[in-house]
Amino acid sequence: MAKYDKADLERRMHGAVESLKHDLAGLRTGRANSALLDPVTVEVYGSHMPLNQVASVSAPEPRMLAVQVWDKSNVGPVDKAIRSAGLGLNPIVDGQLLRLPIPEMTQERRKELSKLAGQYAEKARVAARNVRRDGMDNLKQDEAKKEISEDERKRAETEVQKLTDATIAEIDAAAAAKEKEILG
Structure with missing residues (x-):
């Protein structure tokens, strides 16, 4: 099975954020x-x-x-x-x-687009959590194979959680900015 690879996890989480930004760019603001x-x-x-x-x-x-x-x-x-x-x-x-x-945006349409932005953000959060889960699973497997110690696993799990928290904060910030742009 796959070994724990921090760089790969960072790349995949960054990919989730970039995908969200790409999706949000497609939402029109008038x-x-x-x-x-x-x-x-x-x-x-x-x-x-x-x-x-x-x-x-x-x-x-x-x-x-x-x-x-x-x-x-x-x-x-x-x-x-x-x-x-x-x-x-x-x-x-x-x-x-x-x-x-491009039609003038109605308040109703703005709300729909804001909701869609929220759905895109949730999809990105789920992607980031899936990457975290994969990383945690790889760490447990590495420990089970005696490739790393329990302390190393716990230290790496903390890193993975910090990376996940930072990624989700970036996702939330991008979604909030887009919702403000849509509703503003």
């Missing part, structure tokens, strides 16, 4: 931002692909996104993917260009 469409996947060529692999996204105006689809046959699937992504956007198809007006 301004057009091409990152808004990053989570959108399109079903083309028999598989699901990220939108940025079948089209280019730009923000020509503060309240408008433009999606230039490269292959004409993908316009329909791209339109469908954007509509079903739960972002509240309705593309206007103009040939191979889709224009997405």
Whole structure:
């Protein structure tokens, strides 16, 4: 089984935070931002692909996104993917260009997005806790194999817990900042 590797745990926890920041960047705050469409996947060529692999996204105006689809046959699937992504956007198809007006945010929509930010944060917290659990399990296995002493295991478990606490604090701070941005 895997040995305890502090660097690997740090990398995985950092990955959970980066994934959260990426997800939060996709939540719109009333301004057009091409990152808004990053989570959108399109079903083309028999598989699901990220939108940025079948089209280019730009923000020509503060309240408008433009999606230039490269292959004409993908316009329909791209339109469908954007509509079903739960972002509240309705593309206007103009040939191979889709224009997405960014609607004014209602208080209700702000609350929905704030709740979604909270869900993203909880997903990141769960990921961080899973990494902690893996680290603790590896330490117990190392101790059982007599590769480390009980004192070394306890010392390392304290390190893992500190790393987890710091990661969750970073996750909470990122989520709080995004919720303030959404609700503000």
